[in-house]
Amino acid sequence: MSQFILHKENTRGHANHGWLNAHHSFSFANYYNPERMHFGVLRVLNDDLIDGGMGFGAHPHDNMEIITIPLAGAIAHKDSMGNSAVIKNGEIQVMSAGTGVSHSEFNANADEQLNLLQIWLFPNKKNVTPRYDQQTLDVGVRHNNFQQILSPNADDAGVWIHQDAWFSLGKFDAGFETEYKIKKAGNGVYAFVISGEVTINGQVLNKRDGLGVWDTDSISFKANTADAEVLLMDVPMELN
Amino acid sequence: MQTTILYIGRDAEITIVMNRLLNARPEWKGICVCTDDEAIEICQTNEIDLVLLGNGIDAICEKVLRAKLTGLKPELKIIQHYGGGSGLLYGEIMSALN
Numbered sequence: 001m002s003q004f005i006l007h008k009e010n011t012r013g014h015a016n017h018g019w020l021n022a023h024h025s026f027s028f029a030n031y032y033n034p035e036r037m038h039f040g041v042l043r044v045l046n047d048d049l050i051d052g053g054m055g056f057g058a059h060p061h062d063n064m065e066i067i068t069i070p071l072a073g074a075i076a077h078k079d080s081m082g083n084s085a086v087i088k089n090g091e092i093q094v095m096s097a098g099t100g101v102s103h104s105e106f107n108a109n110a111d112e113q114l115n116l117l118q119i120w121l122f123p124n125k126k127n128v129t130p131r132y133d134q135q136t137l138d139v140g141v142r143h144n145n146f147q148q149i150l151s152p153n154a155d156d157a158g159v160w161i162h163q164d165a166w167f168s169l170g171k172f173d174a175g176f177e178t179e180y181k182i183k184k185a186g187n188g189v190y191a192f193v194i195s196g197e198v199t200i201n202g203q204v205l206n207k208r209d210g211l212g213v214w215d216t217d218s219i220s221f222k223a224n225t226a227d228a229e230v231l232l233m234d235v236p237m238e239l240n
Numbered sequence: 241m242q243t244t245i246l247y248i249g250r251d252a253e254i255t256i257v258m259n260r261l262l263n264a265r266p267e268w269k270g271i272c273v274c275t276d277d278e279a280i281e282i283c284q285t286n287e288i289d290l291v292l293l294g295n296g297i298d299a300i301c302e303k304v305l306r307a308k309l310t311g312l313k314p315e316l317k318i319i320q321h322y323g324g325g326s327g328l329l330y331g332e333i334m335s336a337l338n
Contacts, residue, residue, distance in 0.1 A: 013276065027328075027330075027331035028327050028328070029326060029327055029330065030330060031331075032330055032331045032334050034334075034335060034338070037329070037335060043322070043328065044328070046328065059256050059257070059325050059326075060253060060254040060325055061323055061325055062249070062251065062254060062294065062295030062296070062322070062323065062338045063320075063322050063323070064294055068331060092270055097323075098295075099251065099295055099296050100250075100251035100253070100254050102253060120323065120328075122322060125293065127296055127297075128292070169324070174286075179258050192336075217243060233269070
């Protein structure tokens with residue numbers, strides 16, 4: 001029998017630093033909730049609003065798979081591997097921190113707010129050589145479809161990471177119903193509603209709600225409103 | 241009362257950041273080193289409450305290090321520190337200490 005955990009939008013951790021208005025689905029920085037440490041290998045899901053021209057100066061990471069999805073605006077990224085790039089809405093960025101990498105992230109626009117999701121997964125292999133990638137996604141593919149945007153395989157759709165995880169994004173018409181099959185036995189799915197209202201396995205979810213489901217091989221999905229947009233994170237439930 | 245935390249990681253830049261982050265909180269005293277020999281020496285001469293194993297420590301070194309450190313202090317808590325920065329630090333330490 002499947003199990004689930006529901007994280008309503010207003011139960012997330014919140015930190016407003018003025019230039020940065022951050023919501024944390026799991027314990028992060030000064031937000032500590034022992035009940036919200038991780039969902040399987042999914043350790044961080046931050047929903048950040050960053051003022052124009054502002055951002056995070058150079059800071060280090062190691063042994064973490066870091067995925068950034070801009071929902072509005074653009075991010076200017078620079079790192080110690082020599083990468084310098086701007087990532088816009090409709091694109092995805094991935095960084096395997098491995099043995100250690102330093103990077104900065106700023107709102108690329110001075111007069112527009114940036115909204116991004118930053119997601120950290122524990123890797124399935126420690127101390128790998130750091131790597132960086134970004135991809136432009138064909139957003140049309142996700143209309144009434146879960147478009148794969150990340151996988152463990154370099155030759156599969158989307159970016160790839162050092163973990164048996166698959167991410168999918170979908171944007172749905174009201175009333176659209178489908179089933180999502182979990183990619184690997186033992187994985188669970190954490191669904192995060194970007195906009196609109198949906199029903200997953202009988203649970204009604206609204207904007208920025210999260211639902212984790214495990215001990216199952218599929219989930220049922222229905223869009224209740226016309227602007228329903230959802231990110232599915234299909235991740236191992238066991239920590240390596 | 242201060243909690244004394246020893247961080248061991250191979251990347252010198254991350255070690256400097258970790259030293260700053262750990263010592264920014266009055267309730268923590270952070271000691272950060274890059275080598276296993278330094279870590280063992282610190283454990284011999286200081287009352288360490290928690291050890292954070294950071295980046296670049298391979299599986300064999302980790303096994304040897306854990307054995308040597310717990311040999312010095314059997315009840316010593318040793319955890320992995322993932323992330324390298326401030327994002328996960330507080331939660332990881334609170335979880336380990338509680």
